[in-house]
Amino acid sequence: MRLESHYVTRSNWLRAAVLGANDGILSTSSIIIGVAAASASRTPIVLAALAGAIAGAMSMAAGEYVSVSSQGDIEKSDLAREQKALIEMPEVELEELADIYQKRGLNEELALQVAKQLTEHDALEAHARDELGINKIMEANPFQAALASFVAFIIGAILPFVVALLAPVKEMIYYQYCFSLLFLALLGAIAAKTGGSSIKKSVLRICFWGTAAMFATALVGYIFGVSIA
Numbered sequence: 001m002r003l004e005s006h007y008v009t010r011s012n013w014l015r016a017a018v019l020g021a022n023d024g025i026l027s028t029s030s031i032i033i034g035v036a037a038a039s040a041s042r043t044p045i046v047l048a049a050l051a052g053a054i055a056g057a058m059s060m061a062a063g064e065y066v067s068v069s070s071q072g073d074i075e076k077s078d079l080a081r082e083q084k085a086l087i088e089m090p091e092v093e094l095e096e097l098a099d100i101y102q103k104r105g106l107n108e109e110l111a112l113q114v115a116k117q118l119t120e121h122d123a124l125e126a127h128a129r130d131e132l133g134i135n136k137i138m139e140a141n142p143f144q145a146a147l148a149s150f151v152a153f154i155i156g157a158i159l160p161f162v163v164a165l166l167a168p169v170k171e172m173i174y175y176q177y178c179f180s181l182l183f184l185a186l187l188g189a190i191a192a193k194t195g196g197s198s199i200k201k202s203v204l205r206i207c208f209w210g211t212a213a214m215f216a217t218a219l220v221g222y223i224f225g226v227s228i229a
Helices: 008-036 042-088 090-103 108-130 142-166 172-195 199-223
Strands: none
Touching (some): 008 142, 008 172, 042 090, 042 142, 090 108, 142 172
């Protein structure tokens, strides 16, 4: 008998990688479209794309590191408070754990028995998992998240950057839009496949918001379209 597959262990790095690649494609192509709407020259378009890719990758990495580190700090602080409570009032904590299991469907006697056995095995682990919702599978890793975001953003940004180098300047907006949608659709499909979710739903979602972002930047370029030599 084959056991079912689970993908939750991939959630941390997959979220960072998908977000980074999506932003790399979308922000770089949006910058290119915005500049192309106000420029008849390839040079400012390419320079803006390059600057946006580098700044975006660094920003994504820094943002992921700070946010995931903050999450880790909160978890450590909660665990420290829980450890202190287990030392100072173990009976109260045992009742609290038993009450959690009762609410999940166990009768009072069985809930208390389970709580006692788990407390004897590893009290902090039991409370971290069942009271605080913290477990090793979902443990925050700031370095992993930052690196995944940085690399994914650069990979994503390279795609519209190559289009900016090769596509005709006069039709740059249309080339960027079409290729970026293709890149975003592929990213959505890969992310859905890797995470075991709906490919169609993922592709539609990412293409819808991608279109909205690129339309907004093109509109800004046209409205404030001072000619860039």
